[in-house]
Amino acid sequence: MLNTPLISTSKKKEKCVLVGLISQNQNKEKTEEYLDELAFLAKTAGLKTMKVFEQRLPTPDNKTFVGKGKLEEIRTWIDINPVDAIIFDDDLSPSQVRNLEANFKDIKVLDRSLLILNIFSQRAKTDQAKKQVELAQYQYLYPRLTRMWTHLSKQKGGVGMRGPGEKELETDKRIVRDRITFLKKKLEKIDKQSMTRRKERNRLVRVALVGYTNVGKSTLMQVLAKADVFAENKLFATIDSTVRKLVLGNIPFLLTDTVGFIRKLPTTLIESFKSTLDEIREADILLHVVDISHPSFEEHIDVVNQTLTDIGASDKPTILVFNKLDLYQPESEEGLDDHLATEEDLQKNLARLKSSYLSKNTENVVFLSATEKENIAELRSILLKTLGEKHFDIYPNWDPKQNPLYDWQGEVNWEESEG
Ligand SMILES: Nc1nc2c(ncn2[C@@H]2O[C@H](COP(=O)(O)OP(=O)(O)OP(=O)(O)O)[C@@H](O)[C@H]2O)c(=O)[nH]1
Numbered sequence: 135m136l137n138t139p140l141i142s143t144s145k146k147k148e149k150c151v152l153v154g155l156i157s158q159n160q161n162k163e164k165t166e167e168y169l170d171e172l173a174f175l176a177k178t179a180g181l182k183t184m185k186v187f188e189q190r191l192p193t194p195d196n197k198t199f200v201g202k203g204k205l206e207e208i209r210t211w212i213d214i215n216p217v218d219a220i221i222f223d224d225d226l227s228p229s230q231v232r233n234l235e236a237n238f239k240d241i242k243v244l245d246r247s248l249l250i251l252n253i254f255s256q257r258a259k260t261d262q263a264k265k266q267v268e269l270a271q272y273q274y275l276y277p278r279l280t281r282m283w284t285h286l287s288k289q290k291g292g293v294g295m296r297g298p299g300e301k302e303l304e305t306d307k308r309i310v311r312d313r314i315t316f317l318k319k320k321l322e323k324i325d326k327q328s329m330t331r332r333k334e335r336n337r338l339v340r341v342a343l344v345g346y347t348n349v350g351k352s353t354l355m356q357v358l359a360k361a362d363v364f365a366e367n368k369l370f371a372t373i374d375s376t377v378r379k380l381v382l383g384n385i386p387f388l389l390t391d392t393v394g395f396i397r398k399l400p401t402t403l404i405e406s407f408k409s410t411l412d413e414i415r416e417a418d419i420l421l422h423v424v425d426i427s428h429p430s431f432e433e434h435i436d437v438v439n440q441t442l443t444d445i446g447a448s449d450k451p452t453i454l455v456f457n458k459l460d461l462y463q464p465e466s467e468e469g470l471d472d473h474l475a476t477e478e479d480l481q482k483n484l485a486r487l488k489s490s491y492l493s494k495n496t497e498n499v500v501f502l503s504a505t506e507k508e509n510i511a512e513l514r515s516i517l518l519k520t521l522g523e524k525h526f527d528i529y530p531n532w533d534p535k536q537n538p539l540y541d542w543q544g545e546v547n548w549e550e551s552e553g
């Protein structure tokens with residue numbers, strides 16, 4: 135049933151408008167930034183954003199998310215400039231969806247979660263990732279089943295815009311419930327298999343690259359592992375995690391690239407990606423990658439830390455890797471936009487950032503550029519030290535004198551070994 139994509143993948147680019155609220159706990163600046171991110175998500179899904187609507191409301195309208203006047207304004211605009219979809223930045227309740235669909239009869243009504251789910255389903259490659267996404271989609275759609283029905287009927291055309299009768303809806307619900315049960319069982323089985331595989335790898339120190347989406351995790355993995363990892367300037371380039379075996383200064387370890395995090399990530403998605411996230415949960419060391427050139431990188435760090443806490447992986451030794459240093463424009467001392475920041479400003483800024491982020495778990499902070507291969511050596515030497523300690527935890531009899539770690543100078547043995 136879900137094989138029909140909600141967003142068509144045909145050549146013709148579909149158009150959309152975006153809607154966001156300026157509310158009690160989200161000021162105008164934040165809302166606009168979220169909407170920029172939503173536009174990027176839409177682009178990733180293959181949609182072109184034609185216009186963005188904002189409304190000031192203390193809380194979303196129960197019935198239609200935005201107020202009556204705003205709804206009319208959007209309607210009028212769309213009548214003149216036809217679009218294929220209208221996307222809301224926050225999750226819509228089943229009844230909001232119903233009301234909005236009644237109002238925008240001829241176009242698709244989506245929210246951020248559904249958009250993210252759609253991107254994930256376009257990008258999932260392995261059997262496990264595909265099943266995980268499908269499960270998340272069904273769990274998301276189940277309480278909104280009328281909507282799915284109307285989506286499907288719209289795509290098939292002809293069936294008309296009325297929702298299904300009670301009987302069809304009941305049948306539909308049962309089919310979806312059965313499918314959820316089936317997928318859960320299948321995933322449990324895959325989960326057991328990958329757990330065995332992970333256990334077999336248990337003798338090696340495990341390092342996971344984590345971070346917000348599009349910060350450069352896969353690019354860094356490429357640089358570190360010289361591996362062919364899919365990286366591109368789109369959100370959620372990586373859905374499946376990739377594992378490489380590497381050797382650094384005589385210490386073998388496993389490096390895992392993982393799916394990026396984002397604000398308002400659908401909870402059903404986090405749940406069904408549990409086993410992929412196990413790679414993070416079971417890691418010994420985290421490389422938390424941050425895009426320092428992004429205006430909201432500090433909020434990104436918070437989102438990632440919160441997600442790590444949610445999945446029970448917040449207490450691991452972490453190296454904070456500030457990436458995209460080549461694009462970083464620090465504020466000048468004066469804080470004036472037209473005053474060009476000097477090298478001194480830059481160094482002061484980095485020193486301040488470093489001291490503010492060092493903590494119990496954040497053992498170290500490094501600034502680098504993965505694409506420019508700048509400061510990679512510093513990351514290596516920092517990682518080497520943490521690796522050494524972890525390796526020693528696993529092999530208490532390990533003699534660093536015979537495997538000299540700390541007399542390392544310059545080039546290290548950092549290469550992909552077979553396996
Ligand atoms: N200028 C600059 N661009 C970078 C750097 N590192 C990565 N990029 C670019 O940032 C974009 C995203 O990189 P990815 O490696 O795909 O990011 P990711 O964190 O793996 O993203 P997801 O898998 O989507 O979560 C790509 O266009 C990279 O070329 C850097 O150091 N400098």
Ligand SMILES: [Mg+2]
Pocket residue numbers: 351352353364365370371372391392
């Ligand atoms: Mg990636």
